[in-house]
Amino acid sequence: MATVSPSWNYTLHLPRDPRAPGIARGTLRLILAAHDLGELTPTAELVAGELLANSHCHTKGPYSLRVLSPHPGRLRVAVWDTDPRVPPAFSADVDKDAVPPPDTEGGRGLHLVRACADEVGVSVLRELGASKGGKLLWADCGGGVAW
Template sequence: MLAAHDLPDLTPTAELIAAELLTNAHLHTRGPYAFRLLSPSPGRVRVAVWDTDPRVPPAFTTDKPPAAPDAEHGRGLHLVRACADATGVSVLRELGASRGGKLLWAECGVPGR
């Protein structure tokens, strides 16, 4: 899909980010979750995952060290932050169309664009 938009070099990073954000939503939240892929500007891609839990995972917003190398969990969001050029979170407090929850996102771009 990214190749069709002349962004094939971003595919591995975008896939890793998407896999980690979706896995986190699947394993650590209840209820539905959704994935979104956008291009906020030329040469950039934003991967975003919404879920119904408003709690922001500490690993997404702090510099706390990741889990031990042999641990089965605890490194995914650190990988996202390490691979992305920018990350962010929006806590959606109002119920209604958004159904509350949070939106975690990460962006990466083609160097020099």
């Protein structure tokens, strides 16, 4: 008899601390191991690490890691932060295949995310009521069922 895995999600709220991205990557590894998704760990960890580093380096407020799997074998890694500005690598009009020039100091991390993920996106969140606004950068990994 076949069983269906229910969807799941985790959110880790991170303090403004240089150790936070490493703690988040360790938590991600534990989550994936617990859900028998170890084969997605290298890609998910790279994606999470780059998104977390981007939030830590380029924003001033708190940030969060969100990991969800609405379908078996699929994973969405997302990072929320309080800054609503969308990084150039995630803007709608960016050439997905463009490689950052070799003499630039930045821009490679999010290019790596685009290259490793099946799909990427951004949601800009308006500040309403208790919401802190900001943005949510996300990347899908795992192939299989489309969102």
